[in-house]
Amino acid sequence: MWNFACPLIVYGDNSLDYLLQVKGSKAFIVTDKNIVKLGLVKLVTNKLDEKNIKWEIFDEVEPEPSMDTIKKAGVAVGIYQPDWVIGIGGGSCMDAAKATILLLARPELEPEALSVLEDFNFREKARLMAIPTTSGTGSEATWAIVLSDTKDNRKLGLGTTESMPDVALLDPVMVMGMPAQITADTGMDVICHAIEGYTSAWGTSMTLGPGLIATRLTLQFLPRAYKDGSDLEARTEMMNAAALGGMSFGNSMAGLAHSTGHSLGAIFHVPHGRAVGLFLPYTMEYLINGAEETTAKYAEMARYCCVANGSDKECAQALVAKIRALAKEIGQPAAVKDCGIEKSSYEKAIPALVERALNEIMTMTVTRVPGEEDLEKIYRYAYDGKSIDF
Numbered sequence: 001m002w003n004f005a006c007p008l009i010v011y012g013d014n015s016l017d018y019l020l021q022v023k024g025s026k027a028f029i030v031t032d033k034n035i036v037k038l039g040l041v042k043l044v045t046n047k048l049d050e051k052n053i054k055w056e057i058f059d060e061v062e063p064e065p066s067m068d069t070i071k072k073a074g075v076a077v078g079i080y081q082p083d084w085v086i087g088i089g090g091g092s093c094m095d096a097a098k099a100t101i102l103l104l105a106r107p108e109l110e111p112e113a114l115s116v117l118e119d120f121n122f123r124e125k126a127r128l129m130a131i132p133t134t135s136g137t138g139s140e141a142t143w144a145i146v147l148s149d150t151k152d153n154r155k156l157g158l159g160t161t162e163s164m165p166d167v168a169l170l171d172p173v174m175v176m177g178m179p180a181q182i183t184a185d186t187g188m189d190v191i192c193h194a195i196e197g198y199t200s201a202w203g204t205s206m207t208l209g210p211g212l213i214a215t216r217l218t219l220q221f222l223p224r225a226y227k228d229g230s231d232l233e234a235r236t237e238m239m240n241a242a243a244l245g246g247m248s249f250g251n252s253m254a255g256l257a258h259s260t261g262h263s264l265g266a267i268f269h270v271p272h273g274r275a276v277g278l279f280l281p282y283t284m285e286y287l288i289n290g291a292e293e294t295t296a297k298y299a300e301m302a303r304y305c306c307v308a309n310g311s312d313k314e315c316a317q318a319l320v321a322k323i324r325a326l327a328k329e330i331g332q333p334a335a336v337k338d339c340g341i342e343k344s345s346y347e348k349a350i351p352a353l354v355e356r357a358l359n360e361i362m363t364m365t366v367t368r369v370p371g372e373e374d375l376e377k378i379y380r381y382a383y384d385g386k387s388i389d390f
């Protein structure tokens with residue numbers, strides 16, 4: 001038995017007007033100080049004021065929110081007792097909002113217990129809305145919650161199918177001011193979600209469509225959004241692509257670029273999208289060299305995106321070349337050495353990088369599962385910028 005989960009998606013110009021239609025009287029906004037400073041929260045509260053919905057802001061979310069922050073948000077939401085919880089921001093704010101609404105329903109739980117095993121029934125109390133201000137994580141369209149445990153320096157993947165937002169509100173006005181560097185980093189995350197979701201061993205007929213469309217949209221519109229942040233069409237389509245990417249990998253699973261890139265990010269603090277985007281062409285090559293089924297899927301994508309025509313292998317390789325060209329066009333690093341990481345410290349970290357990657361479920365959901373030795377080689381090749389030939 002499978003299921004495909006996604007929120008009601010409100011998208012396009014003036015989507016914030018949807019707030020004038022919601023039923024409710026109190027909204028609890030989960031965000032960070034920068035989003036407040038940029039005036040983006042005000043765009044939302046103006047609409048809530050117009051609708052006579054009271055609101056309170058919790059703006060203490062940090063990147064990769066900690067358990068302590070979530071506990072604080074849980075106490076504040078418990079006192080406020082809203083009928084809407086609204087996450088405004090990037091993945092961290094939206095994930096924090098998901099955790100907060102779960103604590104509204106079950107205040108006795110510790111944040112690390114916000115897992116698939118519990119029943120929350122939070123919709124008896126409130127509903128959940130996600131309003132992204134970046135086009136990347138796709139958190140607005142997934143139920144996953146990533147929190148960090150600062151005591152043990154580890155990330156926790158939490159959530160339940162219940163923590164899927166009821167509404168994802170994609171208004172391009174929220175991303176128009178995003179700096180070029182963040183547009184590029186987060187955009188690479190989108191194409192990774194799209195391609196890895198499409199080719200995941202857990203993919204189904206339901207997940208293929210979103211992955212395919214998100215790939216085409218990203219190839220077409222990410223360079224435009226990067227070069228001209230005021231390009232409304234490009235911003236709108238990248239927002240759509242991010243949500244579609246979330247639907248793709250959120251209902252299947254991401255893959256090797258995520259497990260290898262995630263480990264690099266954890267140890268060397270490379271932003272998530274930049275790290276996973278860097279590993280995408282290398283891990284695609286690894287799959288092309290030993291996984292026919294996935295090669296055929298890359299070829300389908302390449303043909304659909306008008307990247308190439310020809311044999312499966314030729315098309316798949318052309319898609320890899322296209323990803324490398326995209327990364328170059330938007331100023332993303334082609335190799336680990338371009339991330340300012342010293343070779344000696346990287347070499348020392350390889351056992352830890354490999355161990356972390358091996359412990360990621362995303363290493364298991366590809367059609368050619370690498371062992372320790374292959375992962376080590378992938379990390380070394382990616383440092384030097386060498387194509388994978390094994």
Ligand SMILES: [Fe+2]
Pocket residue numbers: 137189192193258272276
């Ligand atoms: Fe990602």
